[in-house]
Amino acid sequence: MPDTFLNHTPTKKAHTLTIVADSNIASLSDFFNAHNLAGAAETVEIITCAGREITADFLANIQPDVLLVRSVTPVNETLLADNNSVRFVGSATIGTDHIDQAYLKARGIAFANAAGCSKHSVAQYVLTAAFTLRPEYWHDAPTLGIIGLGNIGSTLALYAKDLGWQVLGYDPLLPVSDVNNSTLDEVLQSSSIISLHVPLTSAQQSDYPTEHLIDAEALAKMHKDTLLINSARGAVIAEADLLADIAKTERQVVLDVFEHEPTIAAQTSDALSIATMHIAGYTLEGKLRGTQMIYDALCQTLGLPIVQRIEPLLPANPYHWAALKDAPQLLPEFYDIMQDDAALRAVVTEGQVQGKDFDGLRRNYPLRREWAFAAF
Template structure:
């Protein structure tokens, strides 16, 4: 069997090498001829799996080791009778920890346990629930908005109320266009105007959930602090936008070692289930030990002392800004940052809290 796999996936050899010949490729530039004779395709969100890519191929299975599915043309996959799977929730804990780290980087005084803080979470899926859990551990007030989810553990309010009351707003929704409650340009000029100028906006979901032109104008007008890990026109990121952001990272919010390994395991499990194959491999057996920062210490003390050791978000920001070339982030450099990213460990690996 021939398997084509994005070169940035974790542990593909461990999970799939005994099933067939694996060819590792650059996922963003995959074309029809690259997969024509392959039976299995393993991708990330940078690969658009559409009719042009998969028609008249030998593909039987497409696995995307990602939370989202907007890069998968499900109708085209069904028409070609190709089984597909994604990895919903695989890196949710990593994204939640990214958001908390970003907030603490911008508001380090929150680690003194004295300042009241309200976090607004838009979307209560895998990431949103984990983020709410961490925020509550830190003693923050949590407001959430999700028209599809009712969670008795979280206070849920109208989106406009959340935007008006939260000290930080973090977005965790899929990108949708046509259905009810579409999220394309969910955060636009009208909604930005509802937010107090001191409030922080964080987008680690999908770039086009935030209207870039409106965001640039909003920052210029009120000086809002904004954290972006995703961008509307990604990988095209302009200097005009980048220079206005408080923190910018190259779509790596979910890039923990556990998250990437878990994503590959989830599509491996899905493949085995779909074709009635035994599956007895576990990614945890492949992970190295990590230093136990949280042992016998409270979370505030650990984060004050060790947050940069756990995840130095400022370094990721600096490395992305260094990719600017003639007014835009160089696409090859952007992809190289992601390909060569030194995967961080999730808090649980260091003995810290996580949401089961």
């Protein structure tokens, strides 16, 4: 192992690789153990805690070599300025807006995320929400508008095409294609369903900022019957504008992410057709795939062979996309999204969902299964 990777403090045990990890990352010990990281250190110490508890002071007391996070932990100069030990950061998430990649690069800290790990999980969440609210779409094909055609958006398009739906896609960062075929206005004005799959960016970060992309002006362009689904980032939608629009149009809206999460005002959840607790990607397959990806990246950083795979960790899967298409009435068995909606609404107290309760639901979420697919 290169000497540049580990920078031990005098109190750290020799030949120990210390990992601080969000406790919500799946199967940590199955991947990050001395056997699977043989050659990096004699022993591996994994210290887990809630992602929001990973602070600068916490890391200063531990001086870890490796930091593994999810989306609730901002990794930036504030977190790491006083820390000289971290040499690898892995985020078991598709999104990276919580990571200051420029800062990590300047510090020489290796970084990897889990791009695409839950693309099928999230696409299946969107389909479940749509079919739950509008079961007629099993036989009356709607027009699906997709804003953002990265890993998730493009996967959702594959499912929609497999169902015979018309797809209108918009992604200004990608070349025109059979899916990336529309302007933003065309998607807003002509879709029966609009699903958001963009990162959260500001005007300072991008020529095509997504913060409050869906505001009063955008909402006014949608037909009042257009179903809006957001499983990307909460602040892509201006919440105040959304609530005003719902009050006016009675639009059906599904949110898995919220502008002010982990706190959610009861006024917001009450207005929604389906509200869930940022769990669109929370399947067993998606979680394990995310852990696999950051484990693989750490092995590559350390020059180690990859010896652990997710397949031995997955039990048999009874849920198959082809079977669901043949028997749509099985949808609640595949994924009963209204159970998640009810769980979130059950923790509303004093006019809001408290942050600790929102995080608790996510931390203790019983991972569902992805629907196995053969066609794509």
